[in-house]
Amino acid sequence: MHAWAIMPNHVHTLFTPIRGRPLSGILWSWKSFTSKQANELLGLDGQFWQEDYFDRYIRDANHFADAVAYIERNPVKAGLCRAPEGWAFGSARLRLLNIEAEAGQRPALQKGTHEPA
Numbered sequence: 001m002h003a004w005a006i007m008p009n010h011v012h013t014l015f016t017p018i019r020g021r022p023l024s025g026i027l028w029s030w031k032s033f034t035s036k037q038a039n040e041l042l043g044l045d046g047q048f049w050q051e052d053y054f055d056r057y058i059r060d061a062n063h064f065a066d067a068v069a070y071i072e073r074n075p076v077k078a079g080l081c082r083a084p085e086g087w088a089f090g091s092a093r094l095r096l097l098n099i100e101a102e103a104g105q106r107p108a109l110q111k112g113t114h115e116p117a
Contacts, residue, residue: 003068006089012071
């Protein structure tokens with residue numbers, strides 16, 4: 001997983017699939033697991049996600065950087081925060097915290113958490 005932004009009504013992700021695993025199967029697994037969890041948390045039942053999805057292949061390093069920027073700026077564009085790292089449900093915040101940790105400005109994040117160690 002390279003970049004992500006969980007928005008109020010959709011999700012953006014940029015990831016490299018494991019060789020031999022079709023994208024449709026990966027997305028079915030994500031949607032199945034997260035819909036069950038979200039429905040349980042929200043006290044809902046039934047379909048949570050739309051069946052369709054939009055995908056694209058990354059052509060080169062510039063396209064990759066543009067995709068990361070688009071994903072991480074999406075909450076800003078939607079008016080949910082002022083800067084990408086201000087959105088708690090996206091990779092920009094995690095990336096900034098890890099950069100600061102590498103520079104010795106704050107403790108590193110523990111794997112699987114969103115808080116410094």
